[in-house]
Amino acid sequence: MPYFDAASSAPLHPVARQALQASLDEGWADPARLYREGRRARLLLDAAREAAADAVGCRPDELVFTSSGTRALHAGISGALAGRRRAGSHLVVSAVEHSAVLHAAEGRPVTEVPVDRWGAVSPGVFAEALREDTALACLQSANHEVGTEQPVAEVAGLCRTAGVPLLVDAAQSLGWGPVDGDWSLLTASAHKWGGPAGVGLLVVRKGVRFAPQDPADERESGRAPGFENIPAIVAAAASLRAVRDEAESEARRLRELVDRIRTRVPELVPDVEVVGDPVRRLPHLVTFSCLYVDGETVLHDLDREGFSVSSGSSCTSSTLTPSHVLRAMGVLSEGNVRVSLPSGTAEEDVDRFLEVLPGVVAGVRGRLGAPTEAAPTSAASRALVVDALGKRCPVPVIELAKVIGDVPVGGTVTVLADDEAARLDIPAWCEMRDQEYVGESPAPGGTAYVVRRRG
Amino acid sequence: MPYFDAASSAPLHPVARQALQASLDEGWADPARLYREGRRARLLLDAAREAAADAVGCRPDELVFTSSGTRALHAGISGALAGRRRAGSHLVVSAVEHSAVLHAAEGRPVTEVPVDRWGAVSPGVFAEALREDTALACLQSANHEVGTEQPVAEVAGLCRTAGVPLLVDAAQSLGWGPVDGDWSLLTASAHKWGGPAGVGLLVVRKGVRFAPQDPADERESGRAPGFENIPAIVAAAASLRAVRDEAESEARRLRELVDRIRTRVPELVPDVEVVGDPVRRLPHLVTFSCLYVDGETVLHDLDREGFSVSSGSSCTSSTLTPSHVLRAMGVLSEGNVRVSLPSGTAEEDVDRFLEVLPGVVAGVRGRLGAPTEAAPTSAASRALVVDALGKRCPVPVIELAKVIGDVPVGGTVTVLADDEAARLDIPAWCEMRDQEYVGESPAPGGTAYVVRRRG
Numbered sequence: 001m002p003y004f005d006a007a008s009s010a011p012l013h014p015v016a017r018q019a020l021q022a023s024l025d026e027g028w029a030d031p032a033r034l035y036r037e038g039r040r041a042r043l044l045l046d047a048a049r050e051a052a053a054d055a056v057g058c059r060p061d062e063l064v065f066t067s068s069g070t071r072a073l074h075a076g077i078s079g080a081l082a083g084r085r086r087a088g089s090h091l092v093v094s095a096v097e098h099s100a101v102l103h104a105a106e107g108r109p110v111t112e113v114p115v116d117r118w119g120a121v122s123p124g125v126f127a128e129a130l131r132e133d134t135a136l137a138c139l140q141s142a143n144h145e146v147g148t149e150q151p152v153a154e155v156a157g158l159c160r161t162a163g164v165p166l167l168v169d170a171a172q173s174l175g176w177g178p179v180d181g182d183w184s185l186l187t188a189s190a191h192k193w194g195g196p197a198g199v200g201l202l203v204v205r206k207g208v209r210f211a212p213q214d215p216a217d218e219r220e221s222g223r224a225p226g227f228e229n230i231p232a233i234v235a236a237a238a239s240l241r242a243v244r245d246e247a248e249s250e251a252r253r254l255r256e257l258v259d260r261i262r263t264r265v266p267e268l269v270p271d272v273e274v275v276g277d278p279v280r281r282l283p284h285l286v287t288f289s290c291l292y293v294d295g296e297t298v299l300h301d302l303d304r305e306g307f308s309v310s311s312g313s314s315c316t317s318s319t320l321t322p323s324h325v326l327r328a329m330g331v332l333s334e335g336n337v338r339v340s341l342p343s344g345t346a347e348e349d350v351d352r353f354l355e356v357l358p359g360v361v362a363g364v365r366g367r368l369g370a371p372t373e374a375a376p377t378s379a380a381s382r383a384l385v386v387d388a389l390g391k392r393c394p395v396p397v398i399e400l401a402k403v404i405g406d407v408p409v410g411g412t413v414t415v416l417a418d419d420e421a422a423r424l425d426i427p428a429w430c431e432m433r434d435q436e437y438v439g440e441s442p443a444p445g446g447t448a449y450v451v452r453r454r455g
Numbered sequence: 456m457p458y459f460d461a462a463s464s465a466p467l468h469p470v471a472r473q474a475l476q477a478s479l480d481e482g483w484a485d486p487a488r489l490y491r492e493g494r495r496a497r498l499l500l501d502a503a504r505e506a507a508a509d510a511v512g513c514r515p516d517e518l519v520f521t522s523s524g525t526r527a528l529h530a531g532i533s534g535a536l537a538g539r540r541r542a543g544s545h546l547v548v549s550a551v552e553h554s555a556v557l558h559a560a561e562g563r564p565v566t567e568v569p570v571d572r573w574g575a576v577s578p579g580v581f582a583e584a585l586r587e588d589t590a591l592a593c594l595q596s597a598n599h600e601v602g603t604e605q606p607v608a609e610v611a612g613l614c615r616t617a618g619v620p621l622l623v624d625a626a627q628s629l630g631w632g633p634v635d636g637d638w639s640l641l642t643a644s645a646h647k648w649g650g651p652a653g654v655g656l657l658v659v660r661k662g663v664r665f666a667p668q669d670p671a672d673e674r675e676s677g678r679a680p681g682f683e684n685i686p687a688i689v690a691a692a693a694s695l696r697a698v699r700d701e702a703e704s705e706a707r708r709l710r711e712l713v714d715r716i717r718t719r720v721p722e723l724v725p726d727v728e729v730v731g732d733p734v735r736r737l738p739h740l741v742t743f744s745c746l747y748v749d750g751e752t753v754l755h756d757l758d759r760e761g762f763s764v765s766s767g768s769s770c771t772s773s774t775l776t777p778s779h780v781l782r783a784m785g786v787l788s789e790g791n792v793r794v795s796l797p798s799g800t801a802e803e804d805v806d807r808f809l810e811v812l813p814g815v816v817a818g819v820r821g822r823l824g825a826p827t828e829a830a831p832t833s834a835a836s837r838a839l840v841v842d843a844l845g846k847r848c849p850v851p852v853i854e855l856a857k858v859i860g861d862v863p864v865g866g867t868v869t870v871l872a873d874d875e876a877a878r879l880d881i882p883a884w885c886e887m888r889d890q891e892y893v894g895e896s897p898a899p900g901g902t903a904y905v906v907r908r909r910g
Binding site: 001003005008009010011012017020021024025028029030033034035036037038067068069070071074100103104106189191196197198200214215216217218225226227228229230231232296299300303307308309310316318 | 456458460463464465466467472475476479480483484485488489490491492493522523524525526529555558559561644646651652653655669670671672673680681682683684685686687751754755758762763764765771773
């Protein structure tokens with residue numbers, strides 16, 4: 001049963017399991033105690049810290065273990081901001097950071113640096129956002145939804161010049177290799193590389209002003225309160241080393257499989273947009289969006305076929321809004337599918353996915369009455385206003401596609417919709433279909449989107 | 456090798472180990488995902504929540520899993536205070552709460568309710584501390600250093616009458632049974648009952664105003680950010696159920712062993728004070744302090760004999776101050792030893808501890824030149840001022856004991872000391888020796904403690 005959602009959580013690596021089991025007997029005691037059980041626990045913790053620091057490329061005393069990647073981000077952001085209180089409180093983040101970063105930034109003055117259509121920031125644009133009162137900048141090493149790598153080393157250099165510390169969220173990439181560049185803080189999450197849940201990393205380079213904001217606690221240099229979870233920490237460090245040993249060859253192999261998906265999906269499935277940078281990207285992750293498909297149904301149908309994937313479509317989020325990453329990139333969000341291959345993914349499973357996908361997408365489209373590739377023109381209706389109020393993604397786009405053939409070239413059609421995804425998907429459809437997106441305006445009960453027919 | 460420090464961390468219960476290993480295969484995926492791996496993880500999480508809620512005596516939707524007991528306390532206190540912002544910001548805590556509670560209270564208006572010599576608060580005194588602007592009260596179910604149970608049910612009733620929510624830190628007692636009474640919030644820590652590290656519980660009763668203070672996160676009802684550690688959560692819930700099944704018989708057995716220690720230690724070792732309530736106490740925990748002994752050496756020597764215990768003496772803390780619990784109780788802090796028996800402790804190990812202890816204590820006293828029971832009077836020196844400046848605990852008390860026999864009845868001796876522990880231990884020595892403690896005053900380089908000889 002192929003699991004293709006490693007970017008959410010990777011299955012436990014065999015080395016992690018082994019290390020976890022081996023350290024359950026030695027790692028349960030309080031490492032702050034001086035008796036033998038405590039000393040043993042301390043030895044395990046120290047060794048894990050050294051191994052993790054080695055993989056990150058930092059000093060052991062710069063690295064603490066937190067209880068999750070989210071906690072590492074919260075502690076890193078709040079501690080760095082507090083440490084730079086005198087400089088100001090302004091924060092610079094990319095628009096495609098993980099929601100944990102964006103939530104930690106809420107209530108503060110924030111500049112979100114836009115990304116290009118591939119999902120990457122421009123170092124120059126990022127640097128322009130840095131102000132006199134900027135206390136901290138945050139940039140992910142690679143995006144969790146589309147896999148695009150960010151120009152971290154260049155941005156880190158520009159931040160250094162500006163005297164602003166850069167925090168790098170390396171959650172998606174640390175298993176593949178260290179993060180280059182002169183960054184100041186770094187965070188990661190063990191269960192993303194096949195380590196156990198319950199372990200994050202927070203690295204604060206020597207010389208970076210840092211003032212922990214949690215209540216005082218003696219553990220982990222005062223930066224991560226709560227009793228240390230040593231067996232999980234040992235397993236996290238051991239598996240990081242293990243995945244790094246395999247990283248080069250496994251990256252090459254998975255990159256090929258992902259390339260196959262990137263190439264074949266648009267050939268096999270009509271009206272698909274593959275998103276994210278085709279070259280500067282994580283080796284194991286690819287995202288594409290299918291016109292006229294709703295994400296929840298396609299996920300459900302793929303699950304029935306045995307494939308576990310995720311989606312940034314609005315219908316699959318608890319807030320019923322499309323992923324902020326896809327929004328920031330300005331790409332189609334409907335029928336969104338993210339495939340992220342865990343280490344060891346079999347070639348046959350990828351091939352079978354490519355076999356199954358076209359039928360699944362066609363099935364969803366058929367049930368929704370979506371236009372087929374052949375003939376979008378058909379209707380007798382000459383209505384230039386499409387009322388899709390109350391209809392959820394992807395119906396507004398389907399209705400638009402149904403009538404566009406009836407619009408005279410140079411004429412317009414107006415789509416009335418109240419689903420938030422339409423704001424993203426109608427312009428994206430226009431770009432894919434080479435139609436002109438004129439704009440939106442408020443309308444009773446929703447928004448009116450105007451599209452002019454080009455050809 | 457007998458480990459007698461269960462109150463710091465208990466060895467992993469066999470059921471916890473079994474449950475952890477069994478759920479590594481099913482519990483690694485994201486429980487928020489709808490594919491089969493996610494659904495399986497969700498089922499495990501839901502079942503664990505029901506089991507834990509059943510053991511606590513609450514509804515499953517009142518309970519969330521945090522990454523540690525410390526985190527549960529931090530989140531519980533900050534969330535309850537924020538939820539009651541309109542009432543005020545005043546906090547009432549007992550003087551013997553865990554340091555995580557006291558640290559979380561820092562920077563807020565706090566009333567510390569004193570305890571009696573057994574370590575318990577009086578419900579009436581606790582209730583008197585509640586004010587118009589009190590937002591929250593905190594009381595542990597039982598003390599972690601001396602084992603004394605607090606009158607939680609009575610205090611909860613009084614808090615309810617006053618309209619103030621009560622948070623109960625049940626870290627030390629939850630394995631032994633549910634916490635009675637009409638409390639509002641409750642916290643606990645799995646590794647104290649033989650569950651794995653990395654799991655805490657936070658219970659917030661329906662109707663309690665609560666506003667989480669961490670950055671927004673969808674996990675655990677927004678009360679505990681970060682990816683759920685499901686295998687550990689499953690193990691925590693399974694082991695809680697298992698220890699509860701054994702609790703009644705094991706409590707009876709350990710209570711007897713602890714009674715043996717409480718009775719025999721003062722018979723076997725001269726100049727010992729057993730502290731904490733002899734009846735209303737945790738079944739497995741006993742604390743005593745030995746005059747003329749330094750805690751670090753006695754711990755070290757016991758470790759060499761194979762016994763792992765902890766201490767609240769100043770020399771064993773990173774701050775070089777005696778435990779705030781012993782200080783609040785006004786009992787001797789020097790030579791402090793806490794014995795907390797894990798489930799399954801063998802009777803023979805306790806007996807061997809009782810065999811070994813007298814020699815260990817005598818050895819430490821011998822090396823320090825402490826007065827023997829027989830003849831504290833000896834010295835030719837008639838000096839009525841003892842200069843113990845620069846000497847660490849227990850030396851100031853040893854020097855005092857050496858000269859007291861030379862002081863005429865009704866006369867005084869002044870001890871000059873700069874070790875913080877003397878402030879606690881000289882009065883405690885006076886009480887044990889039936890001498891009159893006159894008081895203290897500042898002196899050059901330290902403090903002058905005046906003692907009058909009674910008999």
